[in-house]
Amino acid sequence: MAEYVELKNINKAFPGVRALRDIDLRVEGGLVTALIGENGAGKSTLLKVLSGEIRPDTGTIDLSGEIKHFSHPKEAIDAGISVIYQERQLVPMMSVMENIFIDNIPSNKAGLINRRELKKRATEIIETFGLDIDPEEPVGRLSVAQQQMVEIMKAYRRDSRVICFDEPTAPLMDAEIETLFRIIRELRDQGKVVLYVSHRMGEIFQITDRLAIMKDGAMVTTRVTAETTEAEVVKLMVGRDVGDTYKNLVRNDRIGPVLLEVEGLNTEAVHDISFQLHEGEVLGFAGLVGAGRTEVMRALFGDDKILSGTIRLEGKEVSFKSPREAIEAGIMLCPEDRKEEGLILPRSISDNISAPVLKKLRKGLFMDRRSETELAQAGKDKYNIKTPTLDKRTIELSGGNQQKVILARWTSDKLNTRILILDEPTKGIDVGTKAEVYQMVCDLAREGKGVIFISSELTEVLNVADRIIVMHDGHITGEVMREEATEENVLALAMKE
Amino acid sequence: MKTKGSFFSTKYFTLLIIIVALLVIFTVWSKGQMIMPINIRNILNNLVLLGLIGIGACYLMLYGELDISAGAIGSFAGCICALLAMRMGIPSAIAAIIAILVGCVAGLCNALMINILKFPPFIATMSMSYILQGAGYMIATSQGISIKKLAFLNFIGDTKFFNGLVPVMIIITVLFLVVYGIILSRTQFGRTIYLCGGNRRAARLCGLNPKKLSYMLYINSAFLASVAGIIYISRVKTALPTALTSFQFTGVTAAILGGVAFGGGSGNMVGCTLGMLILAIFNNGVSTVGFNANYTKVFNGVLLIIGLALDAIAARRNAKKVVATSLASAKTGKKEETA
Incomplete structure (x- = not known):
């Protein structure tokens, strides 16, 4: 059965601003969907609603047929939604393998950590992604790009159905971006729902299949990436001729x-x-x-x-x-x-x-x-x-x-x-x-x-x-x-x- | 703008109701003992110390910080005053002034620790509190220093006006409450406290000087505590190193009960005074109906929790209101767009 996420009638207000208004959006599995809009358009807020960090004032999340109301990030994670933020949520002193398995570390009957099992399973995941990372290395010593990969592997290990990326390429160099895109395509081909937030037009047209455009807290429209142009997207984002x-x-x-x-x-x-x-x-x-x-x-x-x-x-x-x-x-x-x-x-x-x-x-x-x-x-x-x-x-x-x-x-x-x-x-x-x-x-x-x-x-x-x-x-x-x-x-x- | 009718929906009205309710409950419970003149005087005596320390706490809380050394500073100032007057023969008025100055130096040290060494206020004032308690024991021992035949202190402690009904220290306290209340609500200085308490960084960028204010407020808190210490020894006739230590948190409790937001920026002297009254009546009532002093501490803890809970509830309700108004304005904004 194909996975999907459908947001229905999501509203959220903060002091002084209505951050999300009547958002309706359906995102299909097996496709990469871009979420784009100007600064303050509400993209990050929408991601936080998905990740259970923010509770919307109204609205529901339909996860492949199950209606969800998250009141805590843990519930969203358990439901299979992972969000990879710009600020990485890793423990720098702990090793790569411990971070990947952070909320589910393999242990024996006495409750002690089974390091051999942990290393074996972490290595498997690292190999699946074709990366060159030592599972015992403390995360704090990895490059920014490698840390991001650890985040992605964490989401993969949780068997997440929905993986959201918030400006993932901002700190990356070209070669690293290539690796990231390879992994995103892999996740897509596995039928996962991939949501991709970015400001960079070039890469949006390179990696995504669908576009969801937001403006001032509202969903403007969705487009098939291959059937639109950069100029049209900018105009939809800004909602007017800038000149x-x-x-x-x-x-x-x-x-x-x-x-x-x-x-x-x-x-x-x-x-x-x-x-x-x-x-x-x-x-x-x-x-x-x-x-x-x-x-x-x-x-x-x-x-x-x-x-x-x-x-x-x-x-x-x-x-x-x-x-x-x-x-x-x-x-x-x-x-x-x-x-x-x-x-x-x-x-x-x-x-x-x-x-x-x-x-x-x-x-x-x-x-x-x-x-x-x-x-x-x-x-x-x-x-x-x-x-x-x-x-x-x-x-x-x-x-x-x-x-x-x-x-x-x-x-x-x-x-x-x-x-x-x-x-x-x-x-x-x-x-x-x-x-x-x-x-x-x-x-x-x-x-x-x-x-x-x-x-x-x-x-x-x-x-x-x-x-x-x-x-x-x-x-x-x-x-x-x-x-x-x-x-x-x-x-x-x-x-x- | 405020209308007359809205007084009944303000928190002052709620506080007044609580005060009346407490009085009624304890009067009935203690079979009338609560409102006997001698007991009323006990309440007022307690209110004197609470009031002076509470004003300092209120100012500091509005600024967003706190001083838990006030009780220790007051006790220590009392010991210094007794030492100078009884053991060294210095006239009691001069001894009192020196003691108050010593107290202010302790306040200055608090401010230095907090502003220069960047200690959290809680830690800085707590260590000051330990140091002064220890020093107080060294000066006065646990027996204390008894006070006899000192003109100035006797005047403060024993004089009563209006046919012996109103002790002079009550008048002093009311005067302090009124003057400090007016300073807070009417003067540039008072406004500066609110602004710096509301956002220190922004206040500095508006040309205000939060650091200077912090020094003034810690010294002020120590000054008021020292005055309370002098009043205490002049009434009880003994300087004890632990005289006011039970007032460690009462000032803070009163301020919170009276609606000063934890973290600073809002609240006022009227609310604080009502908070002090609640505390004074409550503490007295609990002992009048026969609980021993240990219970008073337990109840004080409960009262502080209630105060903080009310603060938290108010904050949450406020946040909701903010969201509601912004929702409403967003909707009207939308209408304007379509119109």
Whole structure:
């Protein structure tokens, strides 16, 4: 009998976001099905529902005819579903064979581990996959690719009917990818249900038979891989022609004199950083995740220690010992991690907006509640924050509204904002709000502020920023004007060795 | 915005009901002994110590940390004060001030251990608690130091206003509760505690200084505990190294019962005060109806568990509410899209 998994009417909401809406999907055994969509489309959440890690608010999982409701990952594993995550779930100190048999180690009657049996069975599995791995080697000493293979062997040993891969090729090299694909095809030919999540178009067309496309938490459609094209898939994923959003931006056309000048900046994480930012300019920072962009900004903001180098603000040399001093000088930072570093989640919208200017909202000894409310209200109106009251706690807001609260905080008229640093401002925000954020960025520039715009989404930086600085491994590797920038030349700089 | 009617659905109303219920139950159970004037005074005496230590605990809990050395610091400050006044002949008012300063130094040491050496607050304050208890025994032995004829301490311990009805220490405590309550809800400093307690990292990136605040709060907790220690010796007339050690967790218990979230960021002084009242009435009631002191500890443990359970239930209900509102807003958002 052919295996299949059918998800029916799956819904799941998290604070501030509806992660999955009315998902219906049937995945057949004997085929590799790709699950694709933009960041935040809900792919990982859907995988977690399958693996029993998240309990959906509604919906059922039909596993080849059996209706399942998982409330614990163990139940999903017992039912035959294995998910191989980006972060490997192995015990690094234990050997390969122990990891493969981690929840079912062969033992004798006294409960002691039967090492000979364990090794024999582990070796059999390793040979089935045609791999060159020593079963007694501690997993921590294996390469990333080999560790992934151990994960796959674990799933195989459990005799899983459904095997899901979450971005499996991200840490792999070409030769390793070949091995992985060989094994995936083997699993497919055994009739297993294989679900494959990836961002890489090339390999999706290489390895998968079916495509399931998600967008904003909903299932858009499914396609037979051989009958579609990359362009069509991208359009389905994004749900619109990308070009328009950017074409309609009202940009600033009067770029002023130099506002900020960084020269030879060194910290523990970044080296020899020099650049200039002009009044009214949107300066993009592109690069791969971990290239050191966030660290440059932290140093600028007085949060990380500067080892050497000079920073000049309007020609005057400055050095900030704490974020407080940077804020007083007019440099504001919207950090990358909104929930951990940006917002004070259990506090209200108004508390969050007034946080950096408490001193200016005092009347004698006490806080002046009226001017605080006025300040928050002004922010709410300016950025169109959708909320019934300013007392609403920020944890209850959607990602887009949360970002607007942070923008309102840093551009209030109690602060003399000269430079605004936006670190991944559109991360986890839905497409409609993204366009709003782009326009806000341009508006800030039109007011004569200097805006630093960090983003890992290439199209976004290329289209919003006036000038783009590219970083790689803690160094600046190049600078491109928007007119000359293409995905190819920026990416080449970002991956420069 | 809050309306008048909503008071009945707030947790303060629930806490008030619990207080009234406890009073009624224990009064009936003890055949009226519970509300005899002498017993009411016992409750208030207990509330004085609980209140002072509880304020410090409440501030620290709002910041997301805790100090279990407060009781030991208070006992130690009492011993120092008695040592200076009785054995060295220093005027008792000056002795009290020095003792409070010594207590504050202990608080500073807590803060240094936590901020510089990065010890978890629980470990740091627990070791401080052991050190000071030991030091207290060295100064006062297990017999303690008895206090006689000391002008300032007698004033604090024995003076009563309004025809001998209201002891001066009650007035001191109420004053502390009100002032600290106002600081918390009305001033920049109070707001800073909430913001840093809500998210330390984000607060720092907003230009606040959570580290500095941490020092202030540990020193403040030690200051209040030392004041409690002085009040204790002036009432009981003996400085004991273990005088306030039973208050190790009571401040934390009161704060949790009063609705301060474990982990910081929300809660207030009104809730804390009600939490303290519940504890004081409960402890007194248990002994009034005839259980011995060992039972009180068992019941205190149970009470703490109940408090934490309520905290957890509230958190879960809140999370559900958050999901519900976001679901609702997602739905209305959808409508807007289609419209």
